[in-house]
Amino acid sequence: MERIILHLDMDAFFAAVEERENPQFKGMPLVVGADPKGGRGRGVVSTCNYIARKYGIHSALPISKAYELCPEAIFLPVNMELYQKVSENIMAIIKRYSPIWETVSLDEAYLDLSHIFYDRRKRSIGNLWEEAENLAKKLKKEIFEKEKLTSTVGIGPNKLIAKMAAEKAKPNGLLIIKPNQVKKFLEPLAIEDLPGIGPKTAEVLRNFGVNKIKELKKISKSKLKEIFGLVGETIYERARGVDEEEVSSEEIIKSIGKEHTFEKDTRDPEIIFGTFEKIIRDIWEELIENNFSFKTITVICRFSDFETRTKSKTEPRPLKMGGAKVKMRTKSSLPTLKEPTQDFKILKTEAKKLLLKFLIENPKLIRLIGLRITVC
């Protein structure tokens, strides 16, 4: 059945919330992210307002570069609790517009509107899209009146098109792409505009003379599969505006991780293990809060030259019960076989063992350490 999907994207969300809370910054370039520390900061830009963007600043830009581009900008730290609260308010609003919703991040959400007009469906399909447009205007208006924040909405026959429409309409925009407009909408766009095509994939495609989605469509599915594997098949479908992903609020957490970049690269064991133990405790707390168990521990280490490596260890799983009978195992018979566990001691000792290996086998200064566990 044909669907009508809406994508909501808050405009420059973190920066917009800060502007709202600090009206004295209105009209000035505003950057939310790491502390620039006079140009020596190690972090990146989280979000910036549109004035800052005129200087070439954007999300994920190293904060040192942002400072260089516009030292007179207002630099604010990330106040995640605040944005989280505002996000909850917004999500509470949007959920009332459809029982089928999906939160993507603090500032993005999808709604499936298909069924809304289904019950009282009157005449033509075209009418349904008009009603979707009215709903979007109402939604934007309600968010603005209640939260004083502007947003952009994209509407399309699936999540892919809805998202791309919003991307093209921002800021404070509304763009509706009906099924018969999908082809015209997509073909002139750059390949990077297609979700799933990042810098690396784009570079490979450019080497094939492909720059626009229209050109991408000339490459066969089997060729894309040959070059990019499974991703290639997805790209083939997406280039044609095909996307069957459901809007669904179910989320299954598969891993929990924490990373920390040091102020300065270091080999000081006090600093390294002190930081690491805090990471271990934080992760374990989150594990217990969610009543998860873990089965794989992965330690991440980034060296001063940015080389990033991982080491992981999986707790061996219990012997599989095959078709034939398996002898009952007694605990004492498998001292080395462990099941997924919540045990803090195991997490701590195994994680530290892995980290120690990095220290032993590599003399370079360390920039970042991290820990991730896959949960079940």
Add this chain to the structure above:
DNA sequence: AAGTTCTTATTAC
């Protein structure tokens, strides 16, 4: 040969 584990690469917000 099949299933697991380990590691790296890529993407996205």
Add this chain to the structure above:
DNA sequence: CTAACGGTAATAAGAACTT
């Protein structure tokens, strides 16, 4: 000098390993 480059999570692929 020459790049600068956070934190969190998912997914895919291939090599290495175990059974």
